Amino acid sequence: MRILSPHIVAALLLAAATASHAHAAEPKLGLGVEPTAEEIAGWDIDVQPDGRGLPAGHGTPAQGEAIFLEQCAACHGDFGEGRDRWPVLAGGRGSLQADRPEKTIGSYWESASTVFDYVRRAMPFGNAQSLDSDQIYAITAFLLNMNDVIDDPEFELNRDNFTAIKMPNADGFYDDDRETAERAFWRADACMQNCKTSVSVIARAVVLDVTPDSKSAPGVD
């Protein structure tokens, strides 16, 4: 019987101990420099559903409305209805099974943190990362008020009460289930000969209406 050397045993034990992060055993290259806390803070702008990442600050829907009309309404419309093809921000509740669903913050978005995170990083379009924390709280509060998630226009949103907000469609999502729901697509029985008796054309691209400025036309955003 072969006896393992103490070195090999030690290596195996180490490998087992670090199996969950196998890379941890790899030697480091010694590249990169450690950032200061201030450097991290300048870029660490994300917000998580449980509120981690929310900055100090506060704002009300009433305050947010004034900012929205000045900074956002040119594209999104005074009532969040979306001008031209810019995103619609409000309405659409109960439309997700409709022929033409209206996916808005109120009708579709899963977490209120997404509103804060997105406005903070990407809005207003053309001048991103220009709003301060109070302004972002206020705009977020206004958008939630516009979608009947916050009723009181004087409600002061801050990081202590943020996670109490539940979005109307929070339970409307489930993780990718294609490997079970679409199991039938894994199949080896592809027909090669005499697979159909007749074939006819049922739809043609030139017949369908793809009006260029139509809001109901398909989009990729």
Add this chain to the structure above:
Amino acid sequence: MSEHSDPHTRKTSRRRFLKSVGAGGLVAASGPVWAQSAIGTPNAENLPPHVADWSKYPGDGVADRPYGKPSKFEAHVVRRDVEWLTATRQSSVNFTPWHELDGIITPNGLCFERHHGGVAEINPTDHRLLVHGLVDKPLVFSIADIMRMPRVNRVYFLECAANSGMEWRGPQLNGCQFTHGMIHNVMYTGVPLKTVLNEAGLKPNAKWLLVEGGDASGMNRSLPLKKALDDCLLAFKMNGEALRPEQGYPLRLVVPGWEGNIWIKWLRRIEVGDKPWLTREETSKYTDLMADGRARRFTFVMDAKSVITNPSPQAPLRARGRNVLTGIAWSGRGAITRVDVTLDGGRNWREAHIDGPVFERSVTRFYVDFDWQGEELLIQSRCHDATGYLQPTKSELRAIRGVNSIYHNNGIQTWLVRSSGEAENVEIT
């Protein structure tokens, strides 16, 4: 088929065609395009027994084209957009002209673009990648640091989850450039993502990463740590040269087989966390709304898909007799193992000939050589991948998902080829 004999007429009509396509993006509604393509009537003075000018006089010298471009006769081979799809061209998409390409590699200048805040123009000297969160030691890397790490070369497709997304309710756009042009396939040079994560050292509770771009949209997505440690790359080269600005120069994330949106461009930050962030692009967008009003999320993998690129609405058949049918197939779950083609609307299928390298999670090229005597054709391709998945029909997809899921439409595409050789986007029984 008829051809214009007057070169002047031919040039004018071609120019008009290109202009109309450039303005609206749609080619078919305005009539046949086959007479107006790049292949026209030759100038007899350039044909034997005559001697053409290029055989008599020297052309440009080596200093005239320090960065080479395609022939001027290929000027119609460009990315195109469909203006009505999006609110602004800074947050929009254009499409790769697959009907003009062959082999498996997409030239850098023809790789489709999708970005949400325009193209960031970043001096690599000023670019940094911050890695922090649930790590032993947060680190900042310069591009020079990353280029000192061990490198790999890999060929992968990148497909937008919304590729063919306009077609859920039925055929809409005439041209594989528009129906299937949100995919490109290049060779990346880069370093494994796990290398930089190892440098920082992961905490035991690390499960997800937030990956974030440095562009004006601050594009951010949650990436499962398992995938990050498996095969993700930080790429700085594509097809041998630096990433193009519109593809994320100087640094982009490569997430093999997964939807393009998570391949963060202009990558500036990775935060290690324990749960997904539910960013806008993984809840409001890139979730797949089902007929029951609920939505699938984290549908990362791009399922097996194929399309015939020639003939197609932008690339009609031009001659009777011998012809080459070709197309591309790919799967986010592994290698393409087989492609079947039908010319008669699915009554009978034949196995296509695959040529060129077959890589996992890469575009694969297929061909069918056939004779055509002007009969009407209904052509389709369907592919099989290494996991045993067979590309479904659009009807089969709709039966499960409805018509409002926008993303992940990998259904079988049908082109109707008329006796004129002209092709149209259709659906059949």
